Amino acid sequence: MTAGARNALLGAMGIALFLALWETIGQLKLAGISWPPLSAVLEMLTDEGRRPLFQRALVATLQETAQGYLWGTTAGLALAALAHLVPPLRRGSDRLAAVLNSVPSIALGPIFLVLLSRDSTPAAVSSIHVFFIVFVSMGSGLQRATPAHRDLFAVLGADRLKRFWRLELPAALPALASGLRLAWPAALIGAIIGEWFGASRGIGILIINAMQNFQIVLLWCAVLLAVGASLVFYGLLTLLERAAYARFG
């Protein structure tokens, strides 16, 4: 057996072991009633009657996350490019990004509630999370063009902007792709926290309601939905990252 096949087999066993452990703890009630068996959670998750509820929540959260992801990526790219092209602004923009990233998400909620609206708050909180990751990865990516390449561009008489578009930006794409992958779970967390501040629907609302009404299985369903929404896009973005490394790395 090749090393790759053995690792894949071991990995599948690891995941199967984890799921089996979850089911057993639930069945035997080893962790009390708060830990339902996996089968009970999956049963509720696939229940026909509850499908509209889950679907509405999932669609709402995914929309907010996608919107925040887009805003955050745009802002992160813009500030990183600005700081790169205008060096005197670099130190200040680094500090601004670090401070924005240090603002507790729960404080962002009330601010955006006043600044924007109830329904834009989740996307706005999510965009702040994304902004920092994209800014940092793009910033370090833009430094990756080798001095030899820079010299070549200088010799050939390329100006600052041409060097940016033709050399530095392509060289930054792999690092940016890594940032985009890491930003998705962060965006989702931002949207979920943002929903706590008065959104009308979403996974975050489902989680809070289930928690307050002690609907344990429903709570686990909501968590599984969040995990699924995170994993699917994280996986897709991992593929994008691989393509970026293969083409530009």
Place this chain on the structure above:
Amino acid sequence: MEAAASKRPLLLRLVEDYWGILLLLLAWQLWVVLNRFNPIVMPTPVAVLGDLVDHPMVYVRNVGITLAVAAFGLIAGMAVGTGLAVAAWFSPVASGLLNPLTVLFSSVPVVALIPVIARLLGYDTSTVLAIVVIITFFPSFVFASSGLRSPPPGSEDLFRVLGASRLSVLWRLALPAAMPNLAIAFKLAAAHAILAAMVAEFLMGTSGLGYLFAKTKSDFQTEQAFGASVVATVISATAFLLAGLVEKRVRARYA
């Protein structure tokens, strides 16, 4: 570079380093004043600062609690992450079993787990601690694993030729080689530990900065709620900065 920077006038340096933050604060102040927001809805940064000066003890007490939980959780999470990475380094089977699971878990939105963990551990500080441990665990495991596996080229052969035991390879080669990576994990986790602790405290805690925020927010003491947020921002930005210095030190020592 640094010497040249310190020769420039202080004001210019301040503007160059902090233009973004100053602009942000100015925009906040103007936004509130021009819109004539009621302080209950949105206080000005000046008013928030005033509350910080007027009631320092409220903040100090809660900062202490949040910092203690975050620091303890950070250390515990890094210990567990590094320990598991060492286990995976010793045994290819353990590494094969653990790797996909950690990739899976590293993409899990941890915030969504807070209510579940609260149901299991209780609505108190132990849940806050557990969240910080989980948040810290993943970067430590991932970075420690890759660090343990990337000793300087040729050094492993040298250890083998000299007949070193697996344990002494770990202690003398792999762990020192993993130190810079662990320092990166520490930097990533330090700021997050405080913010994650705050979210957990906000949701269920009975103490700490997140609880102070939740309580003052619902009592319409908005200035204090924002004061708590400003304090948290400063602390976690400082943690990020200090952890960055630690990382630089470690890299200089081990890399």
